[in-house]
Amino acid sequence: MQIVPTSLVRITRYYMIAAIAYLLITLAIGVLRTIVPIPSSLVHWAPAVLGWVSFPIMGAYYQFFPTLQGRDLRWENLTIPQFILVNVGLLGLMAAGWTGNGLALTLSAIIYAGGALLFAAIIALANLDLTKVVLTLRFYLASLTYFVAAIFLLFANVLQVGPSWATQTLALHVLAFGWTVMAIIGAEYSMIPMLQLKELRHPRLADAQFYVINVGFWGIALSLATRSATLTAVSGLITLVGISLFVYNIIASLRYGPSRLPHLDVSVKYFLVGIAYLVVTAILGTIVGAFRLGNLVPIHVHLGLIGFVTMTIVGAMYHVVPFVVWWEVYAPKLGYEEVPLLKQLFSERLAHFQLYGLNAGLLTMIVGFVLRANIVLAFGGTILFVTAITFVWAMIKVINHRKNLRTSSAHKTNETICGGIA
């Protein structure tokens, strides 16, 4: 009997690979802009937030929504056109930003928005059973809603067709906070206990935390739309309460009960470092908003996007990419022959080195921002870029295990299971 992977694995893998490509592009442009001016900041932030940040979430949702509801992915044939749309749209946006071509910008924005809406439709219309919305999915649903709102706000702003309150700052916060932070918190409520073989210590507290952080988010969004420093301060504090509850719950979960693993899983290490940056980012963001300290915005943005988001995505990829490759290549052989462990598909030492590299690069950049020294910024960016290259190499090595598919003896059997009995 053999388990045959579905293209669920394929679309998730495509998204992860494309995301890594956008990470390299983002870092390269980031280093470049410390040396020479670039035509538009869109060329830097678009691959960062619409590619590197958004793609892993989309890829993960295609896997998580069916998995967490105990079913298979539906409307699977639409996932590839959806993937193509967001890629064409994003590459078009970057090209239009570089050349300053307004028509190309409009068309690319429409194409990306079309892809984003198709993604939301595939998840919401075909892969959502409202009777099975567990904690993580509740966060994902909120995040998905904010994603759609963010895309409309962002492109209304880029195309200058939106109302005056729909600023780029508001749109990027809806994208970074609403779409990304909600997605990551939702994922970590499941993944951290799962990877450490623990259980979430306080599920009811997590339920309450969902509402607290959403109230904080709405307050921040409203404060950005109305430009109210007082509201920013109040909603920033509510957000901090929400984040504190999350941090407490995660730590309590890790400390509770017997430890069946001798060490922290490497992905969990990345997640915990990322959470530390989330706390710092939220505190700094509240201070920046409340006291109108615009010069600290780049530090706030980079702590959030690199410290929290990138750290988390890299950590997640060290679980998801080996897992999908293992699932495709080795799961059919489980019970028939010896198969490698997930952690044997990559070098844990290299993963730890990258954890240090990301921190070193980011902290160097923060020093560069504080000193307003482009050379320090370029140095920090270069550390990040080199670290990212080693990460790409690590992921390529994981994906190379797929060559074992061609020699798989298990594929010669006649029986087939594909998420059920065939």
Place this chain on the structure above:
Amino acid sequence: MAATREQVIEKLRQVMDPHTGSNVYDMGLISDLVVEADRISLRFSLTSNFCPIGMQLGLALKRKLREIPVEKIDVKIDNYLRAEELEKMLAGI
């Protein structure tokens, strides 16, 4: 020849969780193990309700137990969203 409890435990120790590197028996995932002359029954509790390789682990476990010449092997699944589906699948092999 009737199956022995030691024989069953040895087979269960060959079913490795690819995430932890430990086997399902030493991880404490097996309970209610009953070994009779022509029948083995046990309860397999997954570490997570959403365990992404729950199906594969269940199948691997049944394959290993099938190497013991007994007439009937009953595997009950606990703490898994697709427990019913997996139990039905395991009953067929």
